[in-house]
Amino acid sequence: MATTGNSLASDGMYSQLIDDEESRPDVRLGAHPVPPVRMIPRPSGSGPYRLATICLATLCAVLLIAVIAITSNNKTKPQGGGEATSEKQKQDTNVTALIATINKLQQEKNQLQKEKDELLAKLAATKAPEVIKPTPKATPAPIVCPVDWHLFNNSCYFISRTTRDWPESQSYCESQGGYLAIIHTAEEQTFLWNLLPRGHWNAFWFGITDEHTEDHWKWVDGTPLVGGFWEVGEPNNHIDEDCGYIVKTRVLDRVAIRSWYDAPCSMYCRFICEKEMGAGASTAIPH
Template identity: 75%
Template structure:
């Protein structure tokens, strides 16, 4: 039932009721209508409406109006209550967002401060490093380079020594003196490679002999020929022999002989440290 329909219905019934009462009053007030104990003529008397019917309808309409008003009030109240609750929740949410925004702003500010502090520390470290590099020049390790060994003319290089093969003959002491005059000494042979190198420099002949700097008193092995040194007739000085016999080998070419014999000789000039000489006894 709508509010407008109920109101119109009740107003219509109320108006009808009021019209009935007015009509009844008008009939009672007419002068030509009298009530007598003895009826003179037949007169129609309109009875006053009796019974609770119209009043109940009015009461029902009033109750309906009250119910409608109550429902409307409840609806309006609920609407405003929901709206108020929504406003409160929205306000609370906005406040929470404000709190979150404030916390985020504080975090950003703290991070910016930490970044600035780190940047200052970085700048300080770079400044210290630059100062240290300026005040203390880094030590430069220069590679040690050795100058190439250059032997004098007619001298032959092997390892760190230069060797000279003479064309004239001298005895062992004179050969040693000549080598010393050139800043050298009679060759002292230590390895098979050195022995082979020098033997290849010697010319072949019937009996080409060359003094070198080892005596049989100091060296009794190495590259002696079989049966040598035999120290026959004070043969204290050593020499190298190279003949035309191709079967001879460098490592079996040493002999001993008296130091007074005249042979060609081999000088050795050591171009590095550790130079040594040998003298016959």
């Protein structure tokens, strides 16, 4: 067979190499002798050799795969680390940008809040203008009338105990800072009526006269009389009666609002003075 011939030829060559090697003198490499190389006799037959070759090839393949795997792993590690670093840098950049955006939005919010407050202030000023509060007035002190004078509204009234004619009575009231009483309302008339004592014919001058023009009655301040509280049938100018007085008798049917009479100004009667009072005014008036 061809295989057997080739095997025999190989064996012969192998034997020849061994013989040549043994017949060579020692070869020195430097100072050290190089030992003779002995070739291991190749086992005869192809079965064990092929098995060993397959095993060796398999082992080499496993080692190669392991080396490739290790190399690939070593190469991918730096690459993965680079990607992680790049990703971290991106995240840091995003965080920085986000913080800057937040700060900008906060500034814009503050600006908008300021503008809002200004607009609200302008709106409030437009809708509700500032109201100027009036200066609080001091509480006026109560009016105190002098002794024997009686207060009604803002005036003090004096009922005399002595008699005078109408002109003298007016002069006396003026000397006290007043005048013969001017009576405009039923309330004032009733107040004075209640101060007067009852008597057989108690008469009291007050500040009305028509001495300048008959039947044109005027008050002592020059204003004309409107209405009045005359007794029925009065004034009648019976005997040149140009001055007015109030009469209060013991007759209980006689009432305040019908108690005025006219009489001669020269008659002597008691009288009623009036003095207008300011807040807190008090004057001791002799009588």
